[in-house]
Amino acid sequence: LGSIYIEAFINFPDYSQYLNENQAPDSSGVLIEIEAELPSYKNDTSVRPVNSRSIEVTPYDTYRLLLNTFGGESWKRSGSTVYYEFSVPEDGMYCISLRALQNTRKNFSVFRRITINDTVLFEQLNEVPFDYSTDWQNIPLGGDTPYKIFLKKGVNTLGIEANNSPYYMPIEKIKKVLLDINTLSLEIKKLTGNQVDPYKEWVISDYIPDLKERLIAIADDLRVDKEVLAEINAIDGSQEIQTYQMAIDNIMFLAQDPDKVPIHLNRFSEGSGSAAQLLGNLLPLLESQPLALDKVYIHSPDTSPEETKVPFYLSMMEGIKRFINSFKPDPYQSIRAGADELEVWVNRPRQLVDLLQMMTDESFTADTGIRVKFSIMPDESKLVLANAANIQPDVALGVSTNVPYELAIRNALKDLRSYEDFDSFIQIYSPGSFLSYIINDSVYAVPETQDFWATFYRKDILNSLGIPIPKTWNEVIEILPELQRYGMNFNTPLSSGSGTKGYLLTAPYIFNQGAELYSEDGFSTGLGSDEAITAIKFMTDSFTIYGMPLTTSSFYNSFRYGSLPIGISNVETYIKLVTAAPEINGLWGLDLYPATVLPDGTQNRYATGSAQASIMFANTDKPEEGWKFLKWWMSTNTQVDFQQQLILNFGMEYLWFSANMEAFTYLPIPQEHKDVIVQQWQWLQEPVKLPGSYMEERELSNTWNKIVFDAVNPRVAIDSSIIIINREITRKMEEFGYLQNGVKVKEFKIPTIETVEEWMANAK
Structure with missing residues (x-):
């Protein structure tokens, strides 16, 4: 960083003012064609050339995939800019046209900011719209009356920047409304708790007297933004406008009878069709500004680029050629590597x-x-x-x-x-x-x-409820009644996924109680130990006694919308929150996997990864x-x-x-x-594999299902599984030569973390 300058903001001139200040003759007969996939430079390396099989773009090849266009879905982040250098033969007025396609956002306009030599020449170039179209089009800047831009002889630089500033007000308003919805929802839950009985009558307005006014204020804010969108996107039927209207309808439905809000929270803050989720899904759509380019034209006012029109028969012939060619062997595919x-x-x-x-x-x-x-x-x-x-x-x-x-x-x-x-x-x-x-x-x-398992928590919700971040499973159990009183809960990895609970989810409970999966020699299961039984009992009590959610279809969505404001999850959730939940940026945090506290005070946080x-x-x-x-x-x-x-x-x-x-x-x-x-990875411990270990993994899952869903006595379920596991381990040990007629003929060594640490310590 060199220097920072603070200067007064200067309004950009209007186009008419720009023309008055730049009197110059029109150029004539100039047509400069630039392939958009070959920019001079760009400020975002994730914006890249892409392939199009359309016969309307160049270069085109019937049989090969070419990187012949630029941008598309990779060029949607506001601020991403691509630059093209070109040279004009003389000073004068020129026009600029872009051969573009915006076919990803139906009935929706995306915007680009245009700069010449790093300068926005006049106000209209700040927000140049590109409407939805299913076909490639030559779009002159200025539309039917193209803008005339003064260029000096020699090299000039055209900058094209993705720009969502026309949607700035709706974007910021949605973020504010989502916070308002979340705050109001928490206030309601503090009063009603976890009561969702449709036959129970509430007079919620006695406790939140301005509830109706707050709902109407939220709806009014959204109406203003909807009108902004409608003004920008003149064509009816935009998905974004329809989503706005659905959210407004939900909120106005609640405003008609505020006392019924507690039994209709699924239309307000919870559920796939709630106002909160509709607006949360809308936010990234407004921020995204995708546009594909095929060519950039710099041309004289009297020399417009010709529109490419492909006859139907030619398009059909190309399709037939590609179909016939699909039966030929791929000359670029090599089944095996060369000898060298x-x-x-x-x-x-x-x-x-x-x-x-x-x-x-x-x-x-x-x-x-x-x-x-x-x-x-x-x-x-x-x-x-x-x-x-x-x-x-x-x-x-x-x-x-x-x-x-x-x-x-x-x-x-x-x-x-x-x-x-x-x-x-x-x-x-x-x-x-x-x-x-x-x-x-x-x-x-x-x-x-490597994966990781850590505690994800919503700072705003837990702070509002006065709930601390739990460091141990004992503390998790302590906060559960408070969470459940407000219709919330604590998510565990066992709550997600299919009916089969693999080692990745179950083994940490065993490790953290100080138990072993197998006996010392590896020829039988270790699930019969007191520590293992304690682990399995806690693993099932979490659901049968403490009421943690049995199934969570999507912890990411539940966390995002506040119904599960805290829980354990992994890399997948982390990436989604970082990239696809802008409305809660800064409102969530990470902490270590909850520790299991042993009778001697030892705290274990082992987790798979x-x-x-x-x-x-x-x-x-x-x-x-x-x-x-x-x-x-x-x-x-x-x-x-x-x-x-x-x-x-x-x-x-x-x-x-x-x-x-x-x-x-x-x-x-x-x-x-x-x-x-990094700290959680210090506790990383993978389950050891041995012949027949798949049966222990399966039976550990079956034991959990029997206890939780069938109310089988834990000791009975475990004893039944131990018989099945030991039988399978014995069979597989004989198959791989460790046992012969039930007699051990070869040792099997169970690896431990200490084993690997010893290797590292003694490394040469």
């Missing part, structure tokens, strides 16, 4: 694979001479099939955490700990992240990305090259570069939570959030 290439399959979207290929070519291959070929793996079950057919890759990335063990136990994976520098390499990881990849003293995968891993196959003929690649890929420099490139190219929606804890500290998220996540 390391083959890597990646279980991630194409844009991430393309970025990874580019980074590898520019850095890893350039430094080591090892060529790497990446292929997209749309279904990771193909790894098992490929291994059976002996066509597996050398390395696979983005593999789900449950896959490495199943391959490793069948001798399909390379033992990465066989490399001398493995123990020193893993210093960048949380020790507990390796436990599900270890068999005896061998490690068959390295973590690639697995996401994806990287593996190397045992049959690779390039083991040294593969290990060098894995070390390069998970190194701090590479991970930092990759996560920064993802955000720069695709936005914050692509936050990359690297398992490399050093690299994670460079992620551009608030420091207070980063501190909580």
Whole structure:
């Protein structure tokens, strides 16, 4: 930062005033055509060229996908600007036309701010509208009477900036109204508690005398903004205007009889059709300003660009050609890597694979001479099939955490700990992240990305209710009655998902009570211990006694609209809140996973955190090259570069939570959030896998379901599951050669966090 200047605001001149101040002859015969997908520079790297198969755009190819347009959905954030440099042959007046398409927001106008040489020349260029259209159009700035703009001979720069300022008032008003709705809803809940009986009569106006006036004031605010939108978007039928009207109708319905508001909160602040949710969904739509460009024209007033019209028969012929061509083999598709290439399959979207290929070519291959070929793996079950057919890759990335063990136990994976520098390499990881990849003293995968479980809480709601942030499960139980009195609750991971509760959700309860999943030798379950029984009992009592929600269809939505103002969730919720809930920015926070307090005062916060891993196959003929690649890929420099490139190219929606804890500290998220996540990762503990462990995972879920839904005695449910688990572990141990006729013939070592920490401490 060099200097900061504070200057008086100067109004932009009107177009007529601009013409009077810039008297110059019209240029003649000039037509400069610029391909929009080739800007000179831009201020937002996530705005990028995109492909269009329309025959109306250039360049166009019948058989190949070309990056032939610019922007679209990637160019929607207000302030994102693209610049085009061009040269004119002489001083004079010129016109500017854009070949544009806005087909994503029906009956809605998006806006762009136009600058010439970093200056807005007159007021009308501040907010240039682009209306909805299904076809590409040449749109001159100024419409039917194009603006004449004075340009000096030589190089000039055109800036086109996404601009949502025409919607500034509605955007700010929605944020205010949502806070008003939330405040009023809390006031009502403080009076009515958790009473939603439709036959119970309330005289709520005795306690909130101005309730009707406040509802009408909210509706009046929305009406003013609706009129602003209607004035901007003259065409009827806009989804945004209809959403406004639905929210107004809900609020006016409540204003007719304020005493019935408590039984109609589903139309006010709760539920998918409530005024709060309608407005919350509308907010990002108003902030978003998507527009696609094909060409930019700088031309003389007497030389307009010709409109491209494609005959129907030509469009039909192109479709037929592409259809016939679809039966031909793809000349760009190579099934296998070359003999001198390391083959890597990646279980991630194409844009991430393309970025990874580019980074590898520019850095890893350039430094080591090892060529790497990446292929997209749309279904990771193909790894098992490929291994059976002996066509597996050398390395696979983005593999789900449950896959490495199943391959490793069948001798399909390379033992990465066989490399001398493995123990020193893993210093960048949380020790507990390796436990599900270890068999005896061998490690068959390295973590690639990492999840976290933490407490999300709404600052505004909890402060209003005077409820503290719980640090332990005992404190969670203490605040539950107060939350439930207002129709709210505390969300747990067990409340979400399907009927099957996997280890990711159930194992932390076992760990935090000091129990073990298995016996010391690994040949039977550990669920029969007193600690494990205590853990399972608390896991079920949370729902049967303390009334935590059995099912939560979407914690993100419930948290956003205040019905679940606190709860435990993970990365998925975090990214949604950061990128898709602007109305509660600054109103929520993160804290550690609640601690389980043991009788001796020990506090445990163990939680799972697995996401994806990287593996190397045992049959690779390039083991040294593969290990060098894995070390390069998970190194701090590479991970930092990759996560920064993802955000720069695709936005914050692509936050990359690297398992490399050093690299994670460079992620551009608030420091207070980063501190909580790093601290929680100190408690990361993955469940150990062993032959037959899937049965324990399944039976632990079945036990929870039996106790919670069927009211089975916990001891009976656990004892029944122990028999099933031990029988399956014994069967699988015999299958893999650890037991023979019920007699132990080979030891099975259960890995622990201390095991991995010892490896790290003794690394050479």
